[in-house]
Amino acid sequence: MLVEVKKIVFTLFALVLVCQSADAQFFKKLFKKKAKTEAKAPVAADGIDDDAQLALADIASCSDNRNNRNAFLNIPLGIKADRFEKQLLQQGFVERKNEGAQTSKTYYYEGEVYGAKSLITLAVSEQTGRVYAVDVEDQTVYPSEQAVKQRFASLKKELVKVYGGGFIDNQGEAYTIQSRLGTVNMHYERNSLAACYTIGFALDDAKAYEMAYQEMEDKAYETAPRTITDGLAEACNHTDLVGLGVKLLQNKTVKGAQEILLSYDYSLGKTTNKALSASLTIGDYKVVASLTRRKQTITAITLTANDNLAAVCRDLETNGFTSANQKTWQQGKMSVTVSADKQGRVVLLLR
Numbered sequence: 001m002l003v004e005v006k007k008i009v010f011t012l013f014a015l016v017l018v019c020q021s022a023d024a025q026f027f028k029k030l031f032k033k034k035a036k037t038e039a040k041a042p043v044a045a046d047g048i049d050d051d052a053q054l055a056l057a058d059i060a061s062c063s064d065n066r067n068n069r070n071a072f073l074n075i076p077l078g079i080k081a082d083r084f085e086k087q088l089l090q091q092g093f094v095e096r097k098n099e100g101a102q103t104s105k106t107y108y109y110e111g112e113v114y115g116a117k118s119l120i121t122l123a124v125s126e127q128t129g130r131v132y133a134v135d136v137e138d139q140t141v142y143p144s145e146q147a148v149k150q151r152f153a154s155l156k157k158e159l160v161k162v163y164g165g166g167f168i169d170n171q172g173e174a175y176t177i178q179s180r181l182g183t184v185n186m187h188y189e190r191n192s193l194a195a196c197y198t199i200g201f202a203l204d205d206a207k208a209y210e211m212a213y214q215e216m217e218d219k220a221y222e223t224a225p226r227t228i229t230d231g232l233a234e235a236c237n238h239t240d241l242v243g244l245g246v247k248l249l250q251n252k253t254v255k256g257a258q259e260i261l262l263s264y265d266y267s268l269g270k271t272t273n274k275a276l277s278a279s280l281t282i283g284d285y286k287v288v289a290s291l292t293r294r295k296q297t298i299t300a301i302t303l304t305a306n307d308n309l310a311a312v313c314r315d316l317e318t319n320g321f322t323s324a325n326q327k328t329w330q331q332g333k334m335s336v337t338v339s340a341d342k343q344g345r346v347v348l349l350l351r
Contacts, residue, residue, distance in 0.1 A: 046128050046211070050079045056162070059180055065231030070163075070182030070205040072120075072134045073113070077182065077205035081107055081124045084131045093120065107131075114158040116140055116151070118200070125212045132208035137200040148188045148197035159184055159201065165282060167236075168264040171243035178236040182206045206233035236285050238308045240264075242315040242336075245301055245350045248291070249334050252298040257291055300351050307346040312338060 054062070055071035062068050069076035075087045085107065089095070093111035096119065107122035116138045123133040138155075142148035156175050160166070163184050166177030174187040186201035210225035226233040247260050254276065258268060261278040266289060269277035278289045287305040291298050313326055321329035321336060329336040337349040 046130075048078070048128075048130070050083055053079050056181065059232060065180075066207075068181060068231055069207070070179070070184075070203060072136075072203060077131050077134065077203075078208035079131060080129050081105075081122060081131050082129075084122060085109075088120070110139075113138075114155055116155075123204075123212070125208070125215065127215050128211065130208055130211070132212040133202060133204040135200065135202045138198065140199075142188075142197040142199065143195065145190065145197060148199055151199055152186070152188055155186060155199070155201070159186060163203075167239040167280065167282060169240045169243070171240070171247055172263060176239075180206075180232040180235060182209070182233070207231065236282050237306065238311040239280070239282070239285070239287065239305070240315070241287065241303050241305060241307060241312055241346075241348055242319050242321075244289075245303060245336065245348055246319060246334070248298065248301050249350055254293055254296050254298065257298050261289060300349065303348040303350070304341065304345050306344070309338070309340065309346050312346055312348065 049067075052067045053076040054068050055074045055076040057065075057068045059065055059068060069078045071077060073088075073091060075084055077084075085095070088109055088111075091111070093109040096108040096110050098106055098108070107124060109120040109122075111118065111120065113120070113136050118139055119137040121135040121137070122131045123135070124130065125132055138151070140151070142151060152175070159175070159177060163177045164179055166175055166184070168174070169176040169185070170187065173189065174185060176186075177184040182203060182205045184201060184203040186199070188197055188199040190197050206226055207228055210228055213219065213222065213225045216222050244260070244264055248257055251257065251260060254271075257276065258278075261268060264280070266278040266280045266287075269279060271277075273293075275293060276291050278291075280287045285306060287303060287307075290302045290304070292300040292302075313323075316323070316329045316336060316338070319331070321331045321334075323329040327338055329338065335351045339347045339349075341347050
């Protein structure tokens with residue numbers, strides 16, 4: 001009996017270690033800037049007045065958006081890290097100290113975020129000492145996909161309230177909000193060795209990220225900043241068209257297609273004996289999905305959007321598609337043709 005108990009305890013302990021390891025690996029992918037949280041002494045003044053920085057002010061009524069910032073819990077990003085830290089601590093967060101000697105300040109905190117105990121990490125510019133991004137890691141280990149999807153739905157609802165609407169990303173495992181002030185990305189992931197799931201989100205300020213990007217050593221592995229005009233980043237012009245198309249190709253039934261489109265927050269349109277349609281609108285960005293059917297089987301999928309052609313091709317390559325001419329792409333039995341219509345919109349035909 002004692003031997004069996006020891007086996008059970010050992011198994012549970014191993015499972016916890018595996019999940020913790022998966023947690024760490026997951027957030028390395030989600031938040032690549034995490035390694036740069038040790039702030040060095042700023043080497044140059046940048047002329048930014050912290051007192052003038054606003055948290056998520058209405059861009060339409062704001063006469064000057066150069067000081068308008070994306071924010072975390074109403075704390076504007078783009079301010080000095082010590083000032084950001086002070087406001088976090090005032091909200092009840094506790095600094096998490098690293099074990100062992102430290103050569104410089106690190107920015108890790110624990111506290112509740114949207115109903116869950118979380119670990120918060122600040123990404124700080126080495127040259128200016130300003131916070132340009134925040135990583136929030138939910139400390140709960142979710143035992144099933146159903147459980148993590150419930151958290152995904154509730155967290156998505158809270159984020160949309162604060163930052164506005166976005167789009168389903170990464171074939172359903174992520175949600176991205178790309179506002180004119182910055183980007184928010186929520187993502188969940190299953191551990192490959194154990195049946196447990198992790199979830200969290202990261203957000204940046206577009207202007208602060210643009211400044212920090214200039215000091216990053218290997219820009220090829222970093223996301224390029226959006227163009228900033230009058231204090232505002234360019235509007236969303238790219239969503240997970242490829243991920244949606246792949247999911248639709250993998251389930252070619254009419255009912256399955258409708259369920260997938262709804263899960264991507266598309267509005268279903270008219271359904272006839274020959275076709276069905278759906279659409280998604282985010283500001284000025286719009287996608288129209290037209291699916292040809294034969295009885296209950298989908299035979300072809302056309303996605304038309306005012307999207308970024310180069311970004312769509314990158315997504316195809318990332319998803320394992322290959323092409324000799326950047327127009328016709330192939331992966332196994334899946335075929336995708338990429339073109340542009342007379343209005344300059346990107347058109348994906350998937351079979």
